Amino acid sequence: MTTTPIRLQEAFAEAGVTGRLHAVDIDTGAEVGVGADQPVVTASVHKLCVLVTLHEQAAAGRLDLTEQVECPPGDRTSGPTGLSAMLDPVRMSLRDAAYLMMAVSDNTAAELLLARVGLDAVNATTARLGLGRTRAVHSFREMFASMREDAGPGGAQALTDPYVIARLRALDPARTNHSTPRDMTRLLGAVWRDEACTPEHGLAMRRVLGLQVWPHRLAAGFPFDDVHVAGKTGSLPTVRNEVGVVEYPDGGRYAVAVFTRAARTAATLPSADSVIGTAARMAVEALRAP
Amino acid sequence: MRHLECFVAVAEESHFGRAAERLGMAQPPLSQRVQRLERHLGVRLFERTSRQVTITKAGTLLLDEARELLARSEALLATARRIRDGESGLLRAALPPDVAGETVAALLADFQQQHAGVELELRELTTTQQLAQLAAHDLDVGLIHHPCDVTGLELGPVLRREVGVLLPRGAPAAALPEVPLTALTGYDLVLFHRSAAPALHDDLLTTCARDGYTPTAVRHGQGASFVRGLILSSHAVAFSPKDAHPVHPPGTDPDIVWRPLAGAPLAWRHSVAWPKGRGDTAVSTFAAAVTRALRDTAALTADAPPRPLHLRPTAEYWL
Numbered sequence: 001m002t003t004t005p006i007r008l009q010e011a012f013a014e015a016g017v018t019g020r021l022h023a024v025d026i027d028t029g030a031e032v033g034v035g036a037d038q039p040v041v042t043a044s045v046h047k048l049c050v051l052v053t054l055h056e057q058a059a060a061g062r063l064d065l066t067e068q069v070e071c072p073p074g075d076r077t078s079g080p081t082g083l084s085a086m087l088d089p090v091r092m093s094l095r096d097a098a099y100l101m102m103a104v105s106d107n108t109a110a111e112l113l114l115a116r117v118g119l120d121a122v123n124a125t126t127a128r129l130g131l132g133r134t135r136a137v138h139s140f141r142e143m144f145a146s147m148r149e150d151a152g153p154g155g156a157q158a159l160t161d162p163y164v165i166a167r168l169r170a171l172d173p174a175r176t177n178h179s180t181p182r183d184m185t186r187l188l189g190a191v192w193r194d195e196a197c198t199p200e201h202g203l204a205m206r207r208v209l210g211l212q213v214w215p216h217r218l219a220a221g222f223p224f225d226d227v228h229v230a231g232k233t234g235s236l237p238t239v240r241n242e243v244g245v246v247e248y249p250d251g252g253r254y255a256v257a258v259f260t261r262a263a264r265t266a267a268t269l270p271s272a273d274s275v276i277g278t279a280a281r282m283a284v285e286a287l288r289a290p
Numbered sequence: 291m292r293h294l295e296c297f298v299a300v301a302e303e304s305h306f307g308r309a310a311e312r313l314g315m316a317q318p319p320l321s322q323r324v325q326r327l328e329r330h331l332g333v334r335l336f337e338r339t340s341r342q343v344t345i346t347k348a349g350t351l352l353l354d355e356a357r358e359l360l361a362r363s364e365a366l367l368a369t370a371r372r373i374r375d376g377e378s379g380l381l382r383a384a385l386p387p388d389v390a391g392e393t394v395a396a397l398l399a400d401f402q403q404q405h406a407g408v409e410l411e412l413r414e415l416t417t418t419q420q421l422a423q424l425a426a427h428d429l430d431v432g433l434i435h436h437p438c439d440v441t442g443l444e445l446g447p448v449l450r451r452e453v454g455v456l457l458p459r460g461a462p463a464a465a466l467p468e469v470p471l472t473a474l475t476g477y478d479l480v481l482f483h484r485s486a487a488p489a490l491h492d493d494l495l496t497t498c499a500r501d502g503y504t505p506t507a508v509r510h511g512q513g514a515s516f517v518r519g520l521i522l523s524s525h526a527v528a529f530s531p532k533d534a535h536p537v538h539p540p541g542t543d544p545d546i547v548w549r550p551l552a553g554a555p556l557a558w559r560h561s562v563a564w565p566k567g568r569g570d571t572a573v574s575t576f577a578a579a580v581t582r583a584l585r586d587t588a589a590l591t592a593d594a595p596p597r598p599l600h601l602r603p604t605a606e607y608w609l
Binding site (some may be wrong): 015016017018043044048078079080081084085104105107120123124127132133135144147148151154155156157159160161162163165166167171172174212214216233234235236237238261262263264265267268271273282 | 302304305306308342344412436437438439440441443444446447448459485488489492493559561563566596597599601602603604605606607608609
């Protein structure tokens with residue numbers, strides 16, 4: 001276990017990324033990490049905080065998860081999946097919007113739910129759960145607006161220019177939604193131990209986290225049919241993150257949070273995605289070693 | 291300035307206790323400073339409840355300008371520190387090992403002429419070493435190789451040094467004025483060791499393969515004479531920017547020739563980099579001098595125009 005941080009650093013360097021990781025055994029509290037307390041940009045990982053807030057409010061009776069919401073086509077947050085990519089009017093329940101937000105990282109669904117619960121409520125929830133270094137300073141739509149502004153007239157294409165990358169506010173933890181790897185595993189532990197909410201809501205949250213479709217990051221590190229992986233990714237130019245829980249058939253369950261920044265500015269970097277899973281497995285295996 | 295620092299810290303931490311800890315001060319004087327600033331500006335910056343602090347709309351509007359002022363003040367302090375530290379002030383700067391001797395000489399001469407008041411302490415460091423020293427504030431400014439993780443840095447524009455190929459004089463491709471990558475088929479490639487810069491190493495090989503050259507074998511080596519030996523004896527080629535290779539002046543090496551690659555598919559890309567918020571006039575003078583020196587001695591060009599970008603759904607954003 002003592003050499004694990006060095007091996008993790010080597011794996012990240014080999015993949016051309018800087019990586020921060022924290023992994024913890026949900027039941028014993030045994031942990032391993034590199035840069036576990038470094039501030040990191042959360043990007044779409046912050047949708048997990050929105051999900052927990054939504055369920056907390058439902059548990060308190062402040063909203064009904066089956067409540068129907070209208071999503072007209074004219075007012076959608078940009079994004080490549082879910083409601084963001086759809087063309088016609090949609091009406092759906094809050095909990096189905098939550099499913100889209102978690103399963104395909106739907107930015108419109110996330111914005112809609114965030115508007116429903118409020119940014120302050122999300123920060124109150126994370127504060128209540130003891131995540132002292134986690135904060136949402138703006139909505140997803142505002143984050144994309146800042147990127148558009150900082151990218152300038154070159155638009156998305158300019159985001160492969162390192163000079164532009166260095167000046168994006170959305171990539172500076174001091175100026176955008178942020179957390180630490182340790183805060184995120186703490187949140188996942190609370191969800192898995194039913195401390196974040198009632199067991200009924202805990203089950204519902206774990207269900208949608210297990211329905212995420214992306215196979216390329218955390219899940220890629222665990223090519224075992226009998227191992228369950230649930231998680232939420234987060235991505236921005238050069239940022240690739242995933243936080244999740246890995247459950248083994250012997251009952252072992254581990255919360256893992258991995259946050260990376262790639263050297264290359266290319267949008268498609270399979271090795272930077274898969275090292276998230278590789279590093280997570282190294283960490284989990286270290287925790288499982290007798 | 292100290293008041294603004296308090297304001298920004300509380301805004302970023304959303305917590306008086308944590309902000310005080312970060313500033314290395316006690317909480318009561320921090321609260322007093324923020325209150326004094328609010329009175330001075332005539333604007334309420336935070337809403338305080340017993341459990342949390344939230345920034346007000348007015349606070350949000352002032353935050354960016356406060357940060358800018360602080361950054362300028364830090365730059366001023368950096369200059370002052372430089373003047374104070376040395377008799378004439380000191381700028382700690384770095385260049386990567388592959389920059390040609392003529393470039394270094396031109397840079398030093400130019401910088402001294404522009405900024406006679408500041409002494410330049412120039413170090414030869416790889417990008418990895420520079421990033422570590424910039425982060426630790428042991429280095430004021432450096433010329434880095436892309437790609438690298440630029441978190442926490444400010445950059446100058448990307449500068450492109452075109453890369454060509456070193457061939458044995460007798461190779462058929464040596465007769466061409468410009469060598470297409472496909473013409474290198476059958477040759478081994480001598481390349482720096484992958485661990486020195488994994489991302490750049492992989493990018494080079496991917497570009498070569500995409501343009502029709504998959505080396506029979508990749509041999510690792512970096513020293514000029516070692517590379518030369520492999521090219522002469524082992525049916526190998528190597529990539530090099532025009533300015534960096536000559537042991538002999540261009541065109542006079544009896545055994546090895548340098549040729550540009552057709553379509554300029556490969557380049558070393560650089561930026562001048564310094565820690566965020568610590569750029570001052572000495573740093574910008576250095577940045578301008580590096581750009582001029584590279585342009586004059588290394589046929590530097592502006593970065594290539596961006597290529598089409600097809601974001602896939604896994605990108606999770608769309609602009």
